[in-house]
Amino acid sequence: MVAAPDIPRASSDALLNVQPARKPRNMGQIIRWLLLFFGGILMVMPIAYMISTSLKWPHEVYNVNLIPDEPTIENYTFVLEDGRFYWWFVNSIIIATITTISNLLFDSLVGYTLCKFRFPGRTIVFIAILSTLMIPTEMLVIPWYLMSQSFGWLDSYWGIMFPGMMTAFGTFLMKQFFESVPDDFIEAARIDGLNELQIWWTVAMPLVKPALAALAIFVFLGNWTAFLWPLIVTNSVDMYTIPVGLSGFGDEADVAWELIMTGAAISTIPTLVVFLIFQRFIIRGVVMAGLKG
Amino acid sequence: MANLALRNLTKSYGTTEVLHGISLDVADGEFVVFVGPSGCGKSTTLRLIAGLEETTSGIIEIGDREVNNLEPKERDIAMVFQNYAIYPHMSVKKNIAFGLRSSKMPKDAKEKRIQEVAKILDMVDLLERKPSQLSGGQRQRVAIGRAMVRNPAVFLFDEPLSNLDAQLRTQMRLEIKRLHQRVGNTIIFVTHDQVEAMTMADRIVIMKDGHIQQVGTPAEVYHKPANTFVARFIGAPSMNLLQGKVTDTGVMFDGGQQVPMGVAALKNASSIILGVRPDDLVPNPENPIVSGKVTVREPLGPETLIYVETPSGEVIAKADGRNPPKVGDTVHLGAGAEHLHIFDAETGEALS
DSSP: OOOOOOOOOOOHHHHHHOOOOOOOOOHHHHHHHHHHHHHHHHHHHHHHHHHHHHTSOGGGTTOOOSSOSSOOOHHHHHHHHOHHHHHHHHHHHHHHHHHHHHHHHHHHHHHHHHHHOOOTTHHHHHHHHHHGGGSOHHHHHHHHHHHHHHHTOTTSHHHHHGGGSSOHHHHHHHHHHHTTSOHHHHHHHHHTTOOHHHIIIIIIHHHTHHHHHHHHHHHHHHHHSOOHHHHHHOOSGGGOOHHHHHHTOBOSSOBOHHHHHHHHHHHHHHHHHHHHHHHHHHHHHHHHHOOOO | OOOEEEEEEEEEETTEEEEEEEEEEEOTTOEEEEEOSTTSSHHHHHHHHHTSSOOSEEEEEETTEEOTTSOGGGTTEEEEBTTBOOOTTSOHHHHHHHTTTTOOOOHHHHHHHHHHHHHHTTOGGGTTSOGGGSOHHHHHHHHHHHHHTTOOSEEEEESTTTTSOHHHHHHHHHHHHHHHHHHOOEEEEEESOHHHHHHHOSEEEEEETTEEEEEEOHHHHHHSOSBHHHHHHSSSSOOEEEEEEEOSSEEEETTSOEEEOOGGGGTTOSEEEEEEOTTTOEEOSSSOSEEEEEEEEEEOSSEEEEEEEETTEEEEEEEESSSOOOTTOEEEEEOOGGGOEEEETTTOBBOO
16 A cells, blocks of 8 residues: 655634635726726716716816816706796606607507507518618608698697607517517407407507516607707797707807706706616517617 | 317417427317427417417417417416426525516415415425525425416426436426326426326327327327337337238238238228337237247346247347247237227328
């Protein structure tokens, strides 16, 4: 029998005290962090400047300092006491809310139909809807304007809302989500005596809540920040939405940036509320959507 | 409860016909199992009965009423799906009550019915739970409960046990059989598992490539298979099938072994296939049908399956569990004449 070689052993105390040497940071990781850091700065700075400017006096607006020399809430008092801003806020709330509800209903109804029913021309209809995503808004505003004019909807809520009541993106998003609803659920409900509309509402819709939440956020934000179409279709100041109204703050000689930034800061509140309500669904929704910035 | 009749049922997808004239009568209260390999048309037949797909031609009658043009909800059927199809956003109680949504039953009566069903399925304590809080077996019971609550004329089960593990499957098999004995409704049950078919059915319908191969009781399809497909499909391990040529005195197997056999039974066939179940093929040195060397042994406790390489091909036989032949041993295997099945080698149809 061969004796075991006399290997020097570290004491258990020594072993316990040994700390693994910290590996030098991987270069790739450092670059990733730096990119994320600068990306974060790029995202946050405009918001920081928006709030900063809203707290500045007019003479200080063009100073690049982030902290105002003489902070004031005078701009907030002015904007909130200004009757026009109140109406723009109300208009934006009404328009964004109605278009959001409309999109949730119609996009999901069309998405469900395209996903779960086989009918002649189904693919053509889907491609036609999808192809509208490729047409920029700037090109669509002319036919929209002509339609609004012929229907007598210029300078009205309907005029502002109708192009966004149903979207190709929402239809596509909902169709993709409905793909994940097993057909067995729908067939079981059919056997249990529900009609197709009841199946959509009672069975399919509760199963795609994450998609509905994501769509709600996208549509609400899109309509809340919409500028070009509301600017074209509205004439009277009382029908303006917040972005259109804010752009007109000031006079011909000078733009009142401090008031615009104040209005913009106030207008972020509803979007934050919507986001907080739906945020628990948003992650899955965005992952599933896979597009739309 | 009601009887069910299928009359020359066909189904085509485009130019491809997948069901080629299925005809079957199911008696009131009967438990019929459709069994066959994947793609044989058993699930399609079930979906046609349910009204989830339209028939290309033929007639479906439930309770002497033609239902071809009726919606699924008007056919007085309930279906249990392979994936349970219980709604994850509803509690067990709401899932069961879902089957009564379109019923005009008073609210109290509905509640009473739900409690009755929950009691039968032993789910009273689970009524407020969500499906995600249930085991696979419990989920399947909820699916059965939702079907039961309407007390339909015909229950349709589409491979409901496929997603369960082996132990739970055996347990649920027994529960469904007990349930049938208790409620007595007509049941059409689809499975690809011949053990499920054998253990549960009053009658088995064996399908292949859109045709019914045989309809019979479990004993009939096991002991009197109509053709080589049924012979091979029913029973585990499968029946041994040996190719042979008819001679003046009996059958000469491909391996050269001659077996005396009454020529009248061979019905003028020139070549036949002899079938013998492994259970019936036992060591028999005096009067063997085949001989060969043992290549593999599978001990099952009371008996041992032996795989024997013979001149006619590999056969499986059953040997005593305590003293089985060893691998490499030469064995002579035989079977009683009553255990031999003879099929036409060309058509595969049974001759005896």
